[in-house]
Amino acid sequence: xxxxxxxxxxxxxxxxxxxxxxxxxxxxxxxxxxxxxxxxxxxxxxxxxxxxxxxxxxxxxxxxxxxxxxxxxxxxxxxxxxxxxxxxxxxxxxxxxxxxxxxxxxxxxxxxxxxxxxxxxxxxxxxxxxxxxxxxxxxxxxxxxxxxxxxxxxxxxxxxxxxxxxxxxxxxxxxxxxxxxxxxxxxxxxxxxxxxxxxxxxxxxxxxxxxxxxxxxxxxxxxxxxxxxxxxxxxxxxxxxxxxxxxxxxxxxxxxxxxxxxxxxxxxxxxxxxxxxxxxxxxxxxxxxxxxxxxxxxxxxxxxxxxxxxxxxxxxxxxxxxxxxxxxxxxxxxxxxxxxxxxxxxxxxxxxxxxxxxxxxxxxxxxxxxxxxxxxxxxxxxxxxxxxxxxxxxxxxxxxxxxxxxxxxxxxxxxxxxxxxxxxxxxxxxxxxxxxxxxxxxxxxxxxxxxxxxxxxxxxxxxxxxxxxxxxxxxxxxxxxxx
Ligand code: ADP
Ligand code: MG
Numbered sequence: 001x002x003x004x005x006x007x008x009x010x011x012x013x014x015x016x017x018x019x020x021x022x023x024x025x026x027x028x029x030x031x032x033x034x035x036x037x038x039x040x041x042x043x044x045x046x047x048x049x050x051x052x053x054x055x056x057x058x059x060x061x062x063x064x065x066x067x068x069x070x071x072x073x074x075x076x077x078x079x080x081x082x083x084x085x086x087x088x089x090x091x092x093x094x095x096x097x098x099x100x101x102x103x104x105x106x107x108x109x110x111x112x113x114x115x116x117x118x119x120x121x122x123x124x125x126x127x128x129x130x131x132x133x134x135x136x137x138x139x140x141x142x143x144x145x146x147x148x149x150x151x152x153x154x155x156x157x158x159x160x161x162x163x164x165x166x167x168x169x170x171x172x173x174x175x176x177x178x179x180x181x182x183x184x185x186x187x188x189x190x191x192x193x194x195x196x197x198x199x200x201x202x203x204x205x206x207x208x209x210x211x212x213x214x215x216x217x218x219x220x221x222x223x224x225x226x227x228x229x230x231x232x233x234x235x236x237x238x239x240x241x242x243x244x245x246x247x248x249x250x251x252x253x254x255x256x257x258x259x260x261x262x263x264x265x266x267x268x269x270x271x272x273x274x275x276x277x278x279x280x281x282x283x284x285x286x287x288x289x290x291x292x293x294x295x296x297x298x299x300x301x302x303x304x305x306x307x308x309x310x311x312x313x314x315x316x317x318x319x320x321x322x323x324x325x326x327x328x329x330x331x332x333x334x335x336x337x338x339x340x341x342x343x344x345x346x347x348x349x350x351x352x353x354x355x356x357x358x359x360x361x362x363x364x365x366x367x368x369x370x371x372x373x374x375x376x377x378x379x380x381x382x383x384x385x386x387x388x389x390x391x392x393x394x395x396x397x398x399x400x401x402x403x404x405x406x407x408x409x410x411x412x413x414x415x416x417x418x419x420x421x422x423x424x425x426x427x428x429x430x431x432x433x434x435x436x437x438x439x440x441x442x443x444x445x446x447x448x449x450x451x452x453x454x455x456x457x458x459x460x461x462x463x464x465x466x467x468x469x470x471x472x473x474x475x476x477x478x479x480x481x482x483x
Contacts, residue, residue: 003171005209007243012209014239015216016175017167018231020182021160022192023136023200024067030135030159031058031101038198042141042152050157052097057285064159065289066299067191068108068133071161073300074189075128077112081293083132085286088278094138094151102162104280107132108289114165114185115308116177117326126178127166136160161192167206167216172232179203179228180330184307188332196226203231205259207238209246218252222259222266234259238266310335318347327355333369340376345383353383357397361404373407374400382410394467395419423470425477428461431469432477435460446482454478 004011029036032049049056072079084106087099109131117123138156142149163182169175183194183201194201203226208219220242222234237259242252254272259265305313307329314325314335328338328351342350358379362372382399385391391399391414402413414420422428435457436443446453461474 003173005239005243007247009247011212012239012243012246013212014170014172014235015167015208015210015219016169016171016235017206017219018165018169018175018178019204019206019221020163020165020179021136021202021204022071022163022182022186022194024064024133024159024161025191025193026061026063026067026159028061028063029157030061030064030133032157034157036158038200040154042150042154044154046153046156050153058101058283060286060289061159064133065108065291067159067189068131068161069291069296069299070189070303071163071186071191072109072112072131073296073303074185074191074306075109075112075114075131075163077128077131078110079291079296080106080108080110081291082106083108083289083291085133085283085289086280087283088134088280090278092137093149094140094153094156096138096153096156100135100137101283101286102134103132104275106288108291114178114181116174116181117322118173118177121322124168124174126168126174129164129166131161131163134160134162167208167219172235175205175235176228176232179231181307184330188304188306190304196228199226202226205231205234205238207235207242208252209239209242217246218254220252220255220257220266221272222257223269225259230259230261233261233264234266237264241266304332314338318342318351320348320351324348324351324355331369337369337376341380341383343380345380346387349386350380350383353379353400357400361400365404373405374403378403378409385410385414389421389423389470390414391419392421392468392471394462395421398467419468421470422465422468423473425473427465428469428473428477431461431464432457432474432481435464436481454482457482 004013026036028034029050032047034047034050035045037045049058069079083103085101086104088102088104089099091098107130111130112128114126114128115123116126136155136158138151138153140149140151144150165178169178186192187194192200196202202224205222205225206219207222208217210217220238222238225231225234238257245252256269256272257266258269260267310329311325314320314328315322329335338351338354341354358374361374362368367373382396382403386393386396399410399413399419402408402417403410439460442453442456457478458474461478462469
């Protein structure tokens, strides 16, 4: 079922295009050697270029260019061998130069695409229009002094990639899936850390509504939304507002809006500025950027295996369902962890344990794969203890809990706690006899035809054996004695 907004005149379709600003992973800024580390003391990472002292000249950082090219290749996009830097002129206190160096008509990367996966298992292709390099601005601090605003120029000049999508998305879910997928790709490539809380990835959300089959209507742009959830909420709120405007006989005006998170509504910020308002012109301090095809091929050869390819490989090589594969490849670290656990073992069982009990344990203890007290090797050993029947599946869950708490190896925990599975048929026989004797009434019902009581007996025997009975032997013994 496609996503629609129900208005008084019937259903409306939502049209969405995203402009994502992704901070480039690089030790130095786009046109200066100043550091880029997050969280430094204000104004400690500012060169004369970043502070726009007169006469300072920008020098392009080759690594930032390489990162943009890697990203373009990862998005299956055209790399433009010639691109150009322009000045985008505007006045703001955190922009000492009075212009931002950006790429306007000649971006470094052209058309590409991103495949998104939706909750119902379907996939869709979303077009990428372009990717260009630009500088970030500084930051105004309004909460440091009762009557003054301060400026922190640490971010001034940091390299950003602006990644613009086609207006191809039709629901908040698709926009969310696009952002998450883009983030995954950038993290695999190592070109942006995708950390939305720290502002290394922010989205401008363009939204319009229309009746099915109509041409596009006027859009509004909701600026600087900094989480996937807020992007989805902003789209819903903005689409509803536009439907009300159109149905109320009004016209949606093209403008820039802000998402007011606590109130869950968008508010007008300014009327939309056009390109000519910025007086774009080629930056006279910078030559056009000319790339060498051989260098691009070198970068292409060094690309890591990307999530779509990895997902397909997990399905083919390990026989995993699409869902499991998708979850496992969402983060490179998770995929690597899984492959270590699965190596030489039952791959589907390994996937079930990683996605199920192991993820649950990480969540419960507020850990991540990187800070996990349980290594992939240890989780693999736990699976081995099940495979060689030292412990059963239920006890394995208990052992994993102890591993998470203590960081100890599974075999040591099994020995220390005496959790070995009981396969001694004498002990199982005795436990079964005891349970049957203690439940004479249930036994009579079972014999009278209430066969689903079998599960009850299994449970009682397991309980009598402190969970350590070999499940297959317990079943077999019960069947024999009940026959
Ligand atoms: P600008 O440079 O003025 O921001 P663009 O043409 O580059 O304008 O478009 C910016 C974003 O707006 C793109 O992501 C594009 O997909 C999206 N967009 C364009 N038209 C519409 C529309 N009618 N509805 C929703 N999004 C749109
Ligand atoms: Mg824009």
